[in-house]
Amino acid sequence: MRRTDVVVIGAGPTGLLLASELALQGVRVTVLERLQKPDATIKAGSINVASAEILDRRGLLPAAAEVHRRLIAAAGAFADGSANDTVRGLVDAARRTARRFPTTGHFAGMLFREDLVDQDDPVLAAHTAVANAVLVPQHDLELLLGQHCARLGVDIRRGVEVHGVRGTGADLRDDADVVVETDAGEVTAGWVVAADGGRSLIRKQLGIDFVGTDPQLVGYQAIVDLDDPSGLRRGWTWTPRGIYAYGPIPGRILVARFGTQPRDRNAPVSLDELQEVVREVTGVPVTLTGLHGRATRWSDNARQARSYRHGRVLLAGDAAHVHAPFSGQGLNLGLGDAVNLGWKLAATVNGWAPAGLLDTYQTERQPIAAWVLDWTRAQVALLRGDEHTARLRDVVGAELFTVPGVLNRVIALSSGIAQHYDVAEETAAPVGSIAGDVELTTGSRLADFAHDGRFVLVDRSPDGRFVNAVRQAEHRIAAVADPAADVSLPSLLVRPDGVIAWAASARADGHARRELDAALRRWAGVRGARPETARSSHVDG
16 A cells, blocks of 8 residues: 555645645655646636745746746737727736736726836835736646646646545544545555545545535636627626626636526536527627637635644645635635645654644634635625616725725735734734745845745844854755845744744844744744854855
């Protein structure tokens, strides 16, 4: 019977990123996927800034930027012939090469206007390095992460159907191995992560409650051939029957209809079904002549697992939460799960995890998912085609989103950079936030030191007092000496998932050193060196 440290069920973006995070830490990981090859079905069309920063920290930013450039080229040809200003504006903004915060998102179909965004806002300005690497469709992301996993030696087994899990003992205890039953035989692992989607077989088998709200709409997305698309508006359009979006790449159409539910949610979407819905919602008698790949059908069913863990089995991505997919929130939420769980599970497997570390996966990620569910519910509420909702959209779009401060806050929330964790007893900014762009005096960046998945300590003190604290833990922490001319710039301890676990001013006293020691013990399982015996040992920035 084969054994591995961790089995990840599902080779979607969540599963692949999680597997790579585990492999970075030396964990033996096997990914089991029922599909023979990556799914080319059109799904999320981009990633948010927080997700792009995950790729940046692992050295994958150039690959993501290349995908971004290819998509802009395809979308540009479509937009140049468009009569819709919002589509042209979206592409024009994405074509720019300057380091500006990307504003190519939307809320309930209301596109964010770049001219109303305050680019001097320090919250946004701290997250601009990945501006030209966010237009990465889900299929391309899976290919990119699959290549990353291959370089790290991850064992990905495709065409394997998982039937269930059982414990090697009487049950799935915390101290026993897990057996994964498949149509290709059994695989034994110390831990299992189910990243097997919203209809997760493993979640259902374990009886984990999946609580939330029932769907009100059904949506479809596909790449199609049309005999005459001239009657369709490009960009987002509300109608009395729902909402649709045509573009920004040729042939792409998304349509959502309220009320009517399909007779069989599991049946493949036929060309006739898609055409009937497109005609009803758009009010345009278009004829669909062809379908590229498969069409997807989805709803705004919004549910969340009551628990993310059952013994040695954990849930991640859509297996832990589902909701309407507007703005690709599900993709980004799953990537956030993976990067949060990866290093914590690896620490547990490798035997150095501080007490309670793995439990923080649920305590940190579950509230984020609950917020995203509400964020998508609010958007669905604004999509209805009745006159009352139309007037509400006027108020939100014309009166609220035109205020720079309001729009900046909405953009920060939708881009994922505003998420925050309680990582210390006495938390003050920026502790608990995502690090973003941290530039060093040498011209390098914090992300350059995070490629191998270690913690990163940036010491901006004049005497290197903080790098000395971790001189015996370089296997776990990359310590970077970067004395700051600007005393307002803080020293930082950043976790492998990019979250700031500790910060101190350049003029920090002994209290800051004690707080650093506490953060090192709580998150990295490291005790700081004694100040009186510490010697300089660091990487120059």
